[in-house]
Amino acid sequence: xxSTDTDILxxxxxxxxxxxxxALATVIETWGxxxxxxxxxxxxxxxGNFLGSVSGGCxxxxxxxxAVEVIEAGTPRVLExxxxxxxxxRAGLSCGGRIRVFVERID
Amino acid sequence: xxxxxxxxxxxxxxxxxxAILVTEIPSGEQRLVRAAxxxxxxxxxxxAKHLAAGKSGLVEAEGRPVFLTVQVPPVRLVVIGAVHIxxxxxxxxxxxxxxxxxxxxxxAFATPERFPGIDxxxxxxxxxxxxxxxxxxxxxxxxxxxxxxKIDDPALSAALRAECFYVGALGSRKTHAARVGRxxxxxxxxxxxxxxxxxxGLPLGAVSPAEIALSxxxxxxxxxxxxxxxxxx
Numbered sequence: 001x002x003s004t005d006t007d008i009l010x011x012x013x014x015x016x017x018x019x020x021x022x023a024l025a026t027v028i029e030t031w032g033x034x035x036x037x038x039x040x041x042x043x044x045x046x047x048g049n050f051l052g053s054v055s056g057g058c059x060x061x062x063x064x065x066x067a068v069e070v071i072e073a074g075t076p077r078v079l080e081x082x083x084x085x086x087x088x089x090r091a092g093l094s095c096g097g098r099i100r101v102f103v104e105r106i107d
Numbered sequence: 108x109x110x111x112x113x114x115x116x117x118x119x120x121x122x123x124x125x126a127i128l129v130t131e132i133p134s135g136e137q138r139l140v141r142a143a144x145x146x147x148x149x150x151x152x153x154x155a156k157h158l159a160a161g162k163s164g165l166v167e168a169e170g171r172p173v174f175l176t177v178q179v180p181p182v183r184l185v186v187i188g189a190v191h192i193x194x195x196x197x198x199x200x201x202x203x204x205x206x207x208x209x210x211x212x213x214x215a216f217a218t219p220e221r222f223p224g225i226d227x228x229x230x231x232x233x234x235x236x237x238x239x240x241x242x243x244x245x246x247x248x249x250x251x252x253x254x255x256x257k258i259d260d261p262a263l264s265a266a267l268r269a270e271c272f273y274v275g276a277l278g279s280r281k282t283h284a285a286r287v288g289r290x291x292x293x294x295x296x297x298x299x300x301x302x303x304x305x306x307x308g309l310p311l312g313a314v315s316p317a318e319i320a321l322s323x324x325x326x327x328x329x330x331x332x333x334x335x336x337x338x339x340x
Contacts, residue, residue, distance in 0.1 A: 039163025076135035
């Protein structure tokens, strides 16, 4: 049932083992109509390569940008996306929902 | 996240054991709680609840937000007997996200024509389940549907030993009474034998193979969602 998301965690492990810089983004909260359920993962490397999804494509670009910064800084971040934040993040959810995403570096 | 925690989480997954990654938000402080360790954890109650539901989620712990990444092995349904009811089951399991394996040593029954696209093992259950072809565990359901003790009994024994979360066997009360006698003779205690659902399926008054298949799947879902769920050893 959770196979897709744990395949992503296996990829995160493999990328790290290969010496790549890796960040993991996880959907930690959703309100209203959200495209991906709580617990969905996106794994990102230092060059912006990624696997998985936190929104089905709507806000991945912004998450990847933030993830590259998290990889450099090492401090986790909580991102929030939704209609109301469209201007701030230059990314929004066309479905009208709102999501919070936790982004952490794999050390 | 520490790389060793990620490796441990993936190792639990590979071993088909449940685990929960506990992350403090926003600090990112983390720990991995394996299913067997939940009882001794400060968040035992809420961890057990989330594990039972199989759902990740944000919770409050001592006034602070904590995210629980719940990892549960995918549920597998093992059916003994490539029979008419099994064909109806095969048509229904996809929508429930159950991985289905059908085992039947009778090669006239276990044919790809009768079970297109289904994982089919034309072996005796003690071979199929005993030699690493398919290892039963707590996240497996087993339904014995052949009516033939030579085929059903070894599978039921294996399912009881592996503590499958669901064990069901087709047959009348009289047939089951005889089965209970054989399993008792084989050394299974009454409480283990009582875990077998027989006659199989929720009492829907099912008549057709598809209706019986539905009653079996309904009973499996009821067992799967009943708290507490199978906890790892």
